[in-house]
Every structure is written in C-alpha cells, then in structure tokens.
Amino acid sequence: MTATHADESAARALIVRTARSLFMRGLTHGSTGNLSVRLSDGSLLLTSTGSSLGTVEEAQLSRTDLSGRHLDGPRPTKEAFLHAAFYRARPGAHAVVHLHSTHAAAVSCLDDVNPADALPPLTAYYAMRVGTLPLLPYHAPGDNALEPLAEQTARTHHAVLLANHGPVIAGATLEQAADAIEELEETAKLHLLLRGHTPRPLTPEQAAALAPTSP
Numbered sequence: 001m002t003a004t005h006a007d008e009s010a011a012r013a014l015i016v017r018t019a020r021s022l023f024m025r026g027l028t029h030g031s032t033g034n035l036s037v038r039l040s041d042g043s044l045l046l047t048s049t050g051s052s053l054g055t056v057e058e059a060q061l062s063r064t065d066l067s068g069r070h071l072d073g074p075r076p077t078k079e080a081f082l083h084a085a086f087y088r089a090r091p092g093a094h095a096v097v098h099l100h101s102t103h104a105a106a107v108s109c110l111d112d113v114n115p116a117d118a119l120p121p122l123t124a125y126y127a128m129r130v131g132t133l134p135l136l137p138y139h140a141p142g143d144n145a146l147e148p149l150a151e152q153t154a155r156t157h158h159a160v161l162l163a164n165h166g167p168v169i170a171g172a173t174l175e176q177a178a179d180a181i182e183e184l185e186e187t188a189k190l191h192l193l194l195r196g197h198t199p200r201p202l203t204p205e206q207a208a209a210l211a212p213t214s215p
C-alpha cells in the first residue's frame with residue numbers, strides 16, 4: 001500500500017482488513033464506527049451506513065466527493081460529512097477512522113473533561129500518536145451542524161473526541177489513523193484506571209518533544 005492509497009482495489013482491501021481487525025478486537029461494536037480513505041483522484045472511499053465493521057465487504061464501500069456528496073456504491077456512513085471535513089482541513093490526511101471504543105467513549109461522557117484537551121499525556125506513545133485531543137460538543141450522530149466546527153478544529157488537530165460519542169482521527173495512511181485511535185483508546189483506559197490515584201503525566205516539555213508531525 002502506498003502512503004497515499006493510490007490504488008483503489010488495494011485501498012478497498014485495506015479498509016476491509018482494518019475494519020474487521022478493529023471490530024474483532026472489540027474496538028467498536030454493533031454497527032458503530034466508520035472508516036475512509038482519500039483516493040488519488042480526490043474522491044473518498046467510505047464504509048456504508050448501517051454496516052458492521054466486522055462484516056464489511058470490499059464491493060460494499062461507498063464513494064463521495066470532498067464535500068461528502070454521494071458518488072456511487074451504497075449510501076455512505078452518516079458521518080461522511082465529518083470525514084470530508086477532516087480531508088478538506090488536512091491536505092496531508094489520506095485516512096479517517098471513527099470508533100465508539102469503550103474507554104474513549106466513557107471519557108467523552110465525563111463532566112470534568114477539559115474541552116481543550118480531553119486526556120493527559122500519560123505515556124510517550126500517546127504523546128507521539130495523538131498529542132492534544134479537543135472535545136467537540138454533543139451533536140446527534142450524522143448531525144451536520146457539527147461540520148463547520150469539525151473542519152475548523154481539524155485544521156489544527158488530527159484527533160478529536162465527540163462528546164457522549166467517541167473519537168475521530170485522521171492519518172497520513174489508514175494504518176497510521178488506526179494505530180493512533182488504538183493508542184487513544186488505551187490511554188483513555190489508563191486514565192480511567194488511574195482515577196482516584198495520583199497520575200504523573202509527561203511534563204509539557206516531554207509531551208511537546210514527542211508531538212506528532214501532522215498528517
């Protein structure tokens with residue numbers, strides 16, 4: 001797989017492989033979550049709405065343009081507008097992953113989350129793969145009223161947490177976006193395990209030294 005997902009059939013195979021791997025390992029459940037890649041012609045290849053990431057098929061993916069308009073295939077994920085907003089905001093991004101991973105979703109429901117940065121940099125890998133994590137205010141799934149704020153936030157952050165919902169992460173490749181969202185989920189788990197303890201996160205200097213180069 002090239003860094004830019006130039007080959008559509010390879011991109012389809014990669015989406016299916018990644019979606020199934022995430023689902024089989026419990027990183028999202030039921031028919032939640034959606035994945036996309038940006039193809040070399042600028043169109044987006046996305047999972048379809050209502051599909052389970054555990055059973056997604058190469059021939060059952062949807063295509064939209066960069067505004068999220070449906071081009072072909074089954075009806076795209078209802079979050080297509082969010083994926084498209086990330087691609088418009090981040091020219092270096094060629095993949096977007098959204099999950100309802102349990103611990104990240106739990107953090108998104110906490111009342112005392114810092115909306116500018118929902119998780120502390122507990123580990124080096126979190127600082128390397130995620131960095132800062134703005135919390136976007138609650139909107140119902142598929143509510144494109146979130147689009148302007150999502151696009152604006154994505155200009156400066158490749159990862160966001162949707163309140164009472166779950167994370168969205170863009171990457172230079174689908175492998176990188178999946179790696180980052182797994183790191184986010186594990187750090188959310190650590191954060192919850194450490195509630196009631198006194199964690200010692202990385203210092204701002206230590207975290208800044210590891211900050212990801214933006215895709």
Ligand SMILES: O=C(CO)COP(=O)(O)O
Pocket residue numbers: 031032033034047048049050051076077078079098100141142
């Ligand atoms: O996670 C989801 C909505 O936020 C799943 O929706 P879709 O089935 O439309 O992708």
Ligand SMILES: [Zn+2]
Pocket residue numbers: 032033098099100141165166
């Ligand atoms: Zn969702």
